[in-house]
Amino acid sequence: MSDGETHGTEAEVIFHISKKDRFPDWYGEICRVAELADIRYGVKGFTPFLPWSVMTMEVMFDILERVLQRKGHLPMLFPSVIPESNLTRETEHVQGFTPQVFWISEYGEGVKLEERLALRPTSETAIYPMYSLWIRSWRDLPLKRYQRCTVFRSEVKSTRPFLRGREFLWIESHNVFATHEEGLAQVKEDLETTKEVITEEYGIPVMVFKRTQWDKFPGGVNTYAADTLMPDGKVLQLPSTHDLGDNFARSFDVKYVNKDNETVYAFQTCYGPAISRIYGGMISVHGDDNGLRLPFKLAPYQVVIVPIFKGKNMNEIVQHCRAIESSLKEAGMRVYLDDRDATPGWKYNYWEMKGVPIRVEVGQREVKQGKVAVFRRDRMSRETVALEGLTKRVRALGSEIDHALRSEAEARFEGLVVDAESLGQVEDALDKGKIVRVPFCTSQMDGMSCGEEIKNKTGGEVRGTRIDVEEKPTGVCVVCGKVAQEFVYVARSY
Amino acid sequence: MSDGETHGTEAEVIFHISKKDRFPDWYGEICRVAELADIRYGVKGFTPFLPWSVMTMEVMFDILERVLQRKGHLPMLFPSVIPESNLTRETEHVQGFTPQVFWISEYGEGVKLEERLALRPTSETAIYPMYSLWIRSWRDLPLKRYQRCTVFRSEVKSTRPFLRGREFLWIESHNVFATHEEGLAQVKEDLETTKEVITEEYGIPVMVFKRTQWDKFPGGVNTYAADTLMPDGKVLQLPSTHDLGDNFARSFDVKYVNKDNETVYAFQTCYGPAISRIYGGMISVHGDDNGLRLPFKLAPYQVVIVPIFKGKNMNEIVQHCRAIESSLKEAGMRVYLDDRDATPGWKYNYWEMKGVPIRVEVGQREVKQGKVAVFRRDRMSRETVALEGLTKRVRALGSEIDHALRSEAEARFEGLVVDAESLGQVEDALDKGKIVRVPFCTSQMDGMSCGEEIKNKTGGEVRGTRIDVEEKPTGVCVVCGKVAQEFVYVARSY
Numbered sequence: 001m002s003d004g005e006t007h008g009t010e011a012e013v014i015f016h017i018s019k020k021d022r023f024p025d026w027y028g029e030i031c032r033v034a035e036l037a038d039i040r041y042g043v044k045g046f047t048p049f050l051p052w053s054v055m056t057m058e059v060m061f062d063i064l065e066r067v068l069q070r071k072g073h074l075p076m077l078f079p080s081v082i083p084e085s086n087l088t089r090e091t092e093h094v095q096g097f098t099p100q101v102f103w104i105s106e107y108g109e110g111v112k113l114e115e116r117l118a119l120r121p122t123s124e125t126a127i128y129p130m131y132s133l134w135i136r137s138w139r140d141l142p143l144k145r146y147q148r149c150t151v152f153r154s155e156v157k158s159t160r161p162f163l164r165g166r167e168f169l170w171i172e173s174h175n176v177f178a179t180h181e182e183g184l185a186q187v188k189e190d191l192e193t194t195k196e197v198i199t200e201e202y203g204i205p206v207m208v209f210k211r212t213q214w215d216k217f218p219g220g221v222n223t224y225a226a227d228t229l230m231p232d233g234k235v236l237q238l239p240s241t242h243d244l245g246d247n248f249a250r251s252f253d254v255k256y257v258n259k260d261n262e263t264v265y266a267f268q269t270c271y272g273p274a275i276s277r278i279y280g281g282m283i284s285v286h287g288d289d290n291g292l293r294l295p296f297k298l299a300p301y302q303v304v305i306v307p308i309f310k311g312k313n314m315n316e317i318v319q320h321c322r323a324i325e326s327s328l329k330e331a332g333m334r335v336y337l338d339d340r341d342a343t344p345g346w347k348y349n350y351w352e353m354k355g356v357p358i359r360v361e362v363g364q365r366e367v368k369q370g371k372v373a374v375f376r377r378d379r380m381s382r383e384t385v386a387l388e389g390l391t392k393r394v395r396a397l398g399s400e401i402d403h404a405l406r407s408e409a410e411a412r413f414e415g416l417v418v419d420a421e422s423l424g425q426v427e428d429a430l431d432k433g434k435i436v437r438v439p440f441c442t443s444q445m446d447g448m449s450c451g452e453e454i455k456n457k458t459g460g461e462v463r464g465t466r467i468d469v470e471e472k473p474t475g476v477c478v479v480c481g482k483v484a485q486e487f488v489y490v491a492r493s494y
Numbered sequence: 495m496s497d498g499e500t501h502g503t504e505a506e507v508i509f510h511i512s513k514k515d516r517f518p519d520w521y522g523e524i525c526r527v528a529e530l531a532d533i534r535y536g537v538k539g540f541t542p543f544l545p546w547s548v549m550t551m552e553v554m555f556d557i558l559e560r561v562l563q564r565k566g567h568l569p570m571l572f573p574s575v576i577p578e579s580n581l582t583r584e585t586e587h588v589q590g591f592t593p594q595v596f597w598i599s600e601y602g603e604g605v606k607l608e609e610r611l612a613l614r615p616t617s618e619t620a621i622y623p624m625y626s627l628w629i630r631s632w633r634d635l636p637l638k639r640y641q642r643c644t645v646f647r648s649e650v651k652s653t654r655p656f657l658r659g660r661e662f663l664w665i666e667s668h669n670v671f672a673t674h675e676e677g678l679a680q681v682k683e684d685l686e687t688t689k690e691v692i693t694e695e696y697g698i699p700v701m702v703f704k705r706t707q708w709d710k711f712p713g714g715v716n717t718y719a720a721d722t723l724m725p726d727g728k729v730l731q732l733p734s735t736h737d738l739g740d741n742f743a744r745s746f747d748v749k750y751v752n753k754d755n756e757t758v759y760a761f762q763t764c765y766g767p768a769i770s771r772i773y774g775g776m777i778s779v780h781g782d783d784n785g786l787r788l789p790f791k792l793a794p795y796q797v798v799i800v801p802i803f804k805g806k807n808m809n810e811i812v813q814h815c816r817a818i819e820s821s822l823k824e825a826g827m828r829v830y831l832d833d834r835d836a837t838p839g840w841k842y843n844y845w846e847m848k849g850v851p852i853r854v855e856v857g858q859r860e861v862k863q864g865k866v867a868v869f870r871r872d873r874m875s876r877e878t879v880a881l882e883g884l885t886k887r888v889r890a891l892g893s894e895i896d897h898a899l900r901s902e903a904e905a906r907f908e909g910l911v912v913d914a915e916s917l918g919q920v921e922d923a924l925d926k927g928k929i930v931r932v933p934f935c936t937s938q939m940d941g942m943s944c945g946e947e948i949k950n951k952t953g954g955e956v957r958g959t960r961i962d963v964e965e966k967p968t969g970v971c972v973v974c975g976k977v978a979q980e981f982v983y984v985a986r987s988y
Contacts, residue, residue: 038624042580043611046573048624051639054569075548079540079661080574080613080644081596086536099602102575104613107648108593117537119574119598119613130532130542145545150574154601167573 013346015291015353019284023232027160027284034292034354036283037161045159045166049276052354053162055300057169057279061148063201063297064171064273067193073144073173078126080149081117086125090251096218097121100153119152124219124244124270127174128252135266137257138178144186146173146271162280163236163494169276175269176254183243183267187224190241190271194226198238198278203295203406204228204285205413206238207435209464209489212443212451217270221245227463227491228281229412233433235463235491236281239273283355285409292355293378295405296398301336303328303394304351308344308363320367324360324390331391352377357401358394378404417489421478426490427458435491436460439484441477450479460490507840509785509847513778517726521654521778528786528848530777531655539653539660543770546848547656549794551663551773555642557695557791558665558767561687567638567667572620574643575611580619584745590712591615594647613646618713618738618764621668622746629760631751632672636680640667640765656774657730657988663770670748670760677737677761681718684735684765685961688720692732692772697789697900698722698779699907700732701929703958703983706937706945711764715739721957721985722775723906727927729957729985730775733767777849779903786849787872789899790892795830797822797888798845802838802857814861818854818884825885827892846871851895852888872898911983915972920984921952929985930954933978935971944973954984 015033017026031037036053049057065075081104088094102119106112120126127145135143148171159165173190177183191208198204206226216223217240225240249255249265257263286293296302305325309317318339325337336356338347344361351359361373372390375382378401385393420426420436429436438454441447443465451462465471465486473484509527511520525531530547543551559569575598582588596613600606614620621639629637642665653659667684671677685702692698700720710717711734719734743749743759751757780787790796799819803811812833819831830850832841838855845853855867855876866884869876872895879887912928914920923930932948935941937959945956959965959980967978 038627040627041573041620041624043573043575043577046575048573048621049571051568051570054571058569074545075552076545077543077548077663079535079537079542080646081537081540081661083537102598102601102611104596104598105600107596111648117596126535127542130535133532133534152574154605167575169571 013350013353015349016289018289019231019287023230023284026231026287026289027163027280030283030287030291030353031161039161043166045155045164047159047161047165049162049169052300053279056294056298057275059298059300060202060275060279060282061169061171064193064197064275065146065148067197068146068171068173071144071189071193072142073146073175075147076145077147077149078120078123078130080120080152082120082123082126084116084118086129087118089125090219090248093124093219093248093251097153100155102152102154120149121151121153122272123147123149123151123172124174124248125252128248128254128268131174131176132253132255135176135254135256138259141176141178141256141266142182142186143176144173145175146171160280162276162283165276168274170272170274173271175271176249177267177269178256178258180245180267183245183269186269187222187241187243190239190269191224191226193271194239194241194273197273198226198228199406201297202278202282203402203409204238204278204282205406205410207413207489208467210443210467211240211464212447212462212488213445214448214451215462215464217242217244219244219247219251221247224467225464227493228285229416229433229435230281230284230494233430234493235435236277236284236494238278238281239271241271242269244268244270286405287355290380291353293405294355294357295402296357297402299355299357300334301356302333302398303335303358303360304347304356305335305337305360305362306344306347306351307337307339308361310364313364317362317364317367321362324362324372324387327391328394331395333394348375352380358397360390360394376401420490421475423454423457423478426454426460426478430458430460430490430492435463435489437487437489438478439473439475440486440488441480441482442485443488447477450477453479454490458490459492461493463489463491463493465489507844507847509843510783512783513725513781517724517778520725520781520783521657521774524777524781524785524847525655533655537660539649539658541653541655541659543655543663546794547773550788550792551769553792553794554696554769554773554776555663555665558687558691558769559640559642561691562640562665562667565638565683565687566636567640567669569641570639571641571643572614572617572624574614574646576614576617576620578610578612580623581612583619584713584742587618587713587742587745591647594649596646596648614643615645615647616764616766617641617643617645617666618668618742619746622742622748622762625668625670626747626749629670629748629750632753635670635672635750635760636676637670638667638680639669640665654774656770656777659770662768664766664768667765669763669765670743671762672750672752672760674739674761677739677763680763681735681737684733684763685718685720687765688733688735688767691767692720692722693900695791696772696776697896697903698732698772698776699900699904701907701983702961704937704961705734705958706941706956706982707939708942708945709956709958711736711738713738713741713745715741718961719958721987722779723910723927723929724775724778724988727924728987729929730771730778730988732772732775733765735765736763738762738764780899781849784874785847787899788849788851789896790851791896793849793851794828795850796827796892797829797852797854798841798850799829799831799854799856800838800841800845801831801833802855804858807858811856811858811861815856818856818866818881821885822888825889827888842869846874852891854884854888870895914984915969917948917951917972920948920954920972924952924954924984924986929957929983931981931983932972933967933969934980934982935974935976936979937982941971944971947973948984952984953986955987957983957985957987959983
């Protein structure tokens with residue numbers, strides 16, 4: 001940070017917690033020490049996000065929005081409040097979300113509102129009544145829009161910064177098509193966007209599932225979601241995309257006149273990447289026992305420059321550092337020159353804990369020799385680079401770091417899925433942090449009680465069926481013994 | 495828009511309303527026709543913002559945030575809700591804001607919250623309790639932070655898209671200093687930021703006033719605000735910055751240990767540029783009778799390319815357009831190739847109404863001659879440009895357009911201020927759309943009744959005293975006849 005930091009002893013910024021063995025402690029402590037969020041706000045589940053996380057999430061939003069816009073989505077912004085009468089128009093939807101809704105019923109000194117307003121838990125019921133006004137003819141379709149905002153849900157599960165909060169940051173994309181086929185193509189596009197952004201840009205590997213009928217988006221036809229694996233062996237749901245069919249169109253009167261001059265219902269999809277949650281997943285996946293390890297693409301400061309001086313040669317070295325700062329910035333990098341009044345050792349520890357991918361160290365000897373020391377955080381290794389090649393080398397290192405972080409995360413996915421044929425085997429595998437594939441009666445509503453039994457007996461949740469591979473089981477349902485119609489995947493989850 | 499637009503007859507997109515004579519109609523209609531906002535949402539004062547305004551506001555935010563970050567402010571994000579007990583800790587502040595606060599008192603199906611939550615009307619009372627925890631020593635100061643968010647106020651005045659809504663978009667910067675002098679220096683910096691961003695980047699001229707004691711920010715010491723002039727002769731308040739002294743520090747216990755090891759209160763300032771309101775002012779100041787005129791710096795599409803073809807030569811011309819699109823985009827410009835199925839004439843009218851600063855027209859003849867027609871929206875004039883010089887010419891035209899729009903707006907400020915020595919003269923001048931300078935007893939609380947009389951008799955509001963010039967009046971107060979201690983400026987306002 002450029003201001004307001006306390007510069008204490010080195011001990012204060014040395015982070016060392018085993019991520020693997022003590023993940024909950026690791027997570028809580030890194031949020032506190034790296035100043036990502038402050039849980040002392042005083043309202044359960046509402047957490048101030050601090051500069052180091054906000055700046056990273058800005059970069060993450062920017063990457064995601066560029067991809068969405070390239071694919072023809074345009075941004076808009078709806079109010080945070082939804083009239084109660086809108087919310088109740090889709091029966092399944094209102095049943096799914098009402099328990100979580102915060103209500104505004106008065107303002108000022110006790111003035112009652114004519115109608116209660118919901119703080120949006122998600123915006124279908126805010127947006128679709130307007131879509132009903134905007135969409136008239138087949139020429140108005142497809143309509144592809146998104147908004148970037150916060151949403152509010154009174155979660156019953158225990159909250160944790162970024163991973164589960166009562167107000168979180170997301171993008172919600174809401175799209176309207178003439179046919180169901182086009183809607184399904186959009187779902188496919190959304191899943192590709194997930195791969196492109198979450199995995200290729202943020203470096204987070206995911207597995208994509210079609211959720212069961214009892215775990216789908218309330219009011220929709222089908223939900224497709226990406227799960228990643230957290231260090232404690234539980235999975236975390238990352239973006240989900242929903243095929244809404246024409247269910248919401250019927251409830252909200254989203255109709256158009258087709259080329260045959262008939263008035264028909266439109267088909268809709270929505271997609272909701274929650275950036276704050278993805279951020280929580282990203283730091284968990286990439287971090288190590290020494291703190292954060294931010295990908296070069298995402299780090300607020302991609303490079304920090306630390307001057308090393310003893311008294312009289314300070315000016316010369318700082319000037320040298322400024323020249324390096326300028327040239328890296330001109331090359332389009334986010335750079336911070338740390339000329340604060342603290343020891344180099346303190347600064348090293350501080351920025352390692354904060355996860356800055358590359359550090360450039362500049363001392364008297366380096367100035368004389370036209371060289372600098374370049375440190376990469378992911379491997380904690382150091383090399384000497386000649387000044388004239390610095391920009392090129394830093395850029396190359398940035399790519400290497402991103403590639404290495406992603407590969408390391410993907411390696412954890414290998415051998416992650418195991419088969420089981422009894423609930424006992426399921427539980428054993430879950431205890432080892434595995435995702436378990438089991439033959440299962442059905443992911444339609446009839447299978448719900450078997451899903452609940454799995455949950456009760458093993459703590460694992462049915463995450464759904466694979467959509468990228470055709471899988472035909474031959475055995476019987478691991479719970480009820482009926483002929484298995486599907487393989488489903490079971491995991492403990494956030 | 496790349497999708498979802500209706501392509502009707504040319505009449506539908508021809509806009510023509512006298513901005514000068516019928517400004518309220520002009521404003522309402524351009525918001526509707528250019529698809530900036532939709533007032534049919536159904537909750538008073540809450541308005542969906544549509545892509546064409548959201549994309550422009552994104553650019554405006556980006557410019558403002560870069561300046562703030564360059565000046566050492568870092569972004570953060572606090573919750574949208576504030577516990578009632580926080581809100582009531584600063585007495586004047588709570589009195590000023592409580593009438594406007596929306597309250598959340600329950601969630602789900604009738605579950606009461608232990609403590610009511612306010613939807614933030616502004617975030618001092620959310621943020622300062624945390625500042626009290628974060629700030630310990632003089633080394634933590636200055637602390638310069640900001641957040642970008644929406645805030646909620648149950649306005650009693652009639653609402654209008656962007657200009658006055660019950661939820662609006664802004665940045666709020668909250669800063670803490672060791673001394674009052676540093677706080678006052680921050681106020682000065684904020685006023686410079688206003689000039690740099692609002693006037694130099696957005697092209698909106700402003701006059702800066704120190705507000706009267708009865709019109710300052712509730713709980714603060716002094717408020718300094720910029721006003722611009724709207725086409726109907728009323729002024730619109732743009733960013734205001736507040737010297738909070740140590741008032742809030744005392745209420746929220748924001749203390750630090752100074753270099754002498756004494757625990758003392760800190761001094762605070764805050765600054766609140768409301769981007770949605772500034773957007774409303776920007777389109778009003780720059781628009782003309784034919785619709786929007788967006789500055790080149792702010793337009794979502796700085797250049798639209800319109801192909802002109804008759805049947806068989808379509809492919810050749812569209813390919814030619816794509817090459818132009820690529821080269822302009824590579825030069826860093828925001829470009830839209832309008833290859834929709836509509837006539838060139840319809841597209842011309844459409845983009846003129848939408849205010850795109852530059853249009854490139856490409857037909858058969860142009861392709862053959864290696865030239866294109868370039869149209870600039872501000873002057874509605876056309877020139878022929880050779881392809882090889884196009885990028886350079888477009889960039890130069892962009893600068894010319896921004897300069898011309900700003901000069902035109904500034905010209906309206908000339909001769910705007912007139913002197914008056916009686917309430918009758920004040921009213922006459924206000925009727926002519928002037929800002930009126932009058933000798934006045936005092937802008938301290940003792941002058942409040944005189945201010946109210948001016949308001950009741952002329953409809954004008956006392957906007958405060960000038961801070962950029964020393965002014966010493968010799969006459970008597972235009973209302974009470976006491977010796978005038980100040981010149982104040984009176985205007986009708988939004």
